[in-house]
Amino acid sequence: MPAERWRQWPLALTLAFCVAGLIPVTARLFEASMQAHLLVQMPLLAFCGGYWVSRSERLQAWLERADPSGGVALVLGSGWLIYWMLPLNLDLATFDPSVRLLKVLTVPVLLGATLTWSWRQLGPVGRGVMLMEGWAILVRLGWIYLISPVQLCSNYLIGDQQRTGSLLLGLALISAALAAIWGVFGPFRKTDRCQPE
C-alpha cells in the first residue's frame, strides 16, 4: 500500500540520522563544534528513540509488560543522561570509534526511548520532577561550561565551551519563562482542577 509506506518516512529519517552519526564525513559535521555535538546531535538522537516509542504500538505493548510504572526506564534514562554529559565521553566520542558507536546505538534507546516512556507513565508530580531536574541540568551544565577557566574537553576550545555554556543557560532561561507562563495560565490553576469535593 503506497499510502501506508509513505507514512514510514519519518521513521526512515530517524534511522538515517542515526546512521549519519556513524559515517565519518557526516559524523564530523556534528562533532566539529561542541554546540552541534551537545545541543544538536545528542538531543536529536534522543528524540529519535522517543519517536520510536511514541510511534510503535508493539514497542509500547512490550514496555507495558516490562516496565509498567516507567520507573526502570527513568533510572536508565537519567543515568545515561549523566553518562553522556561527562566531558570525557563527549571527547571520546569524537575520536574513539567504539565510543562513537556506543553513542549512536545507546543514546536513542537508553536515553531518548526510556525518558519518553517514563514521561508517558508518570503522573503530574513525577513529570514535574522530571521537568525541574531537566531544567536544573541545563543550568548546572551551562554554568560550569560558562565559568570554567579550564578547557574541559580536550577536543573543543575554551571559546566553544563558553558559547555552549551560554546557549545552555539561554535554553534554561527560555524554558523557565515558558514554565512560568504555563504555571500561571496552564492547568495548574487552583480554579481549574483543585475544586473541593
Place this chain on the structure above:
Amino acid sequence: MSSRTALSMALALCLVGGLLWQRTAGFSAFTYETWRQSQVVRQRPPVSDWRLQDDQGKVVRLSDWGEQVLLVSFIFTRCTSVCGALGVRYRQLQRAMEATGSKRVRLLSVSIDPAHDTPERLAEYRSRFGGARTSWTIARPADEQTLSTLISETGLRVIPDRTGGFAHSDSLHWIRDGRLVRISAWTDPALEGLLTDAG
C-alpha cells in the same frame, strides 16, 4: 510499587552506576585529561624510541636517557599561553636539580609544531628562560612520523586554535625505561620530591 519493580529499578541503577564507574575509573576521571592520567598509571604503556632533533640540530633518541626519569612536556614556540609557564617551571626544576646535584631526572620539551619550530626557534625559546642544555633538552620530532607516533602513544590531543596555534595538554609525561609511567600537572608539587627521591 511492587517488589519486582523495585528490584528492577535497583538492577538498572547498578547497571548505569557500574558503567559510569567503569568509564570514569571509579568516579575519579570526568575529563579526557584526567582519564588519560588514570589510564597511564594503570597500564604504563610502552613508548617507542622517538627520533627528535634538539635546538642545536643534533638528533637525539629517547633511549639516550637510559634509566633516567624523563619529564616530557609538549610546547610550540609561537604559543602565548601555557608554554611560557612550562618553560618557567622547567627552569625552576632545573635550578632545584642543580642545587641538589641530582642526575635522576632529565627534562624534555617537545615541539608539536615541527614545521615552524626550527632548531633556531627552539634555541630562541630556551633563551627566554636561560636554562642550560645539560639537563633540559628542547627538541622537535625529527619527522612527521615521529610526531604522529608520539601523539598517539601519549594520547595527546592537539587541536588548532583560531590564532594559527594549537590547544594542547600542559601536563608533564613521566617516561622511564621506555614506558609512560605517569602524567601529572605541571604544577604538581610531587615533582620536587621526584628530583631527589631514590627508587
